[in-house]
Amino acid sequence: MDQAPPRVQLITSDVRQRAVLAGALLEAGFGVLSGPSLEQADLVVVDGALPPSELAAACAQAHAASLPVLMLATSTEAAREGIAAGADEYAIIPCSRQELELRARLALRHARARAPIVAGDLRIDPARHEATLAGRPLALTPTEFRLLSCLASNAGHVVGWQALLREAWQVEGSQGGRQMVKTSIYRLRRKVQRAAPAAVRILTIRGAGYLLAAGSAPPRPPTCR
Incomplete structure (x- = not known):
């Protein structure tokens, strides 16, 4: 159509x-x-x-x-x-x-x-640079905010580490880039789990990347590597 x-x-x-x-x-x-x-x-x-x-x-x-x-x-x-x-x-x-x-x-x-990004109980307001989960504000660094925005915009889909590197750091794949993403995802995941453990999950999809699952939504096939 x-x-x-x-x-x-x-x-x-x-x-x-x-x-x-x-x-x-x-x-x-x-x-x-x-x-x-x-x-x-x-x-x-x-x-x-x-x-x-x-x-x-x-x-x-x-x-x-x-x-x-x-x-x-x-x-x-x-x-x-x-x-x-x-x-x-x-x-x-x-x-x-x-x-x-x-x-x-x-x-x-x-x-x-500038449009708000909503994935289940997660709401991200790019214009205000604010993120809330189940009504609770998330205290995120600028890099974590960009990572979460990218994952939430593709909720239910796998996002490759190279794509996350481009979105969060504005650089292409570089030496140590995969580890940078891995470390930041670990910290972001801890903040999300502390705010509302069952609201959203940031999953590691082995060999593919990362996926934000809202509620009990099942993962979808990789879309971005």
């Missing part, structure tokens, strides 16, 4: 600009909503020429609905003001359709990176 295109809500008082933007976004493979509601939107594109109070209100409304905001600015200074008002990404206009598409997809990527 084909994935539905991301849906965009345009907020601008310029009718001509709206028509041009809608055409460019449709050509780039996005859906454009016609009504004022944000309920079905995946991304909000805001005209940076709006009065500051309206711009800030539009950003606040979008973020309240957990939606990213792409602001259209006519200058770098206006873009800085838009980011300060709450925009997640900006595009300097006029710009090409390709540039508009790139900026829109970057805004969507930022939103996915």
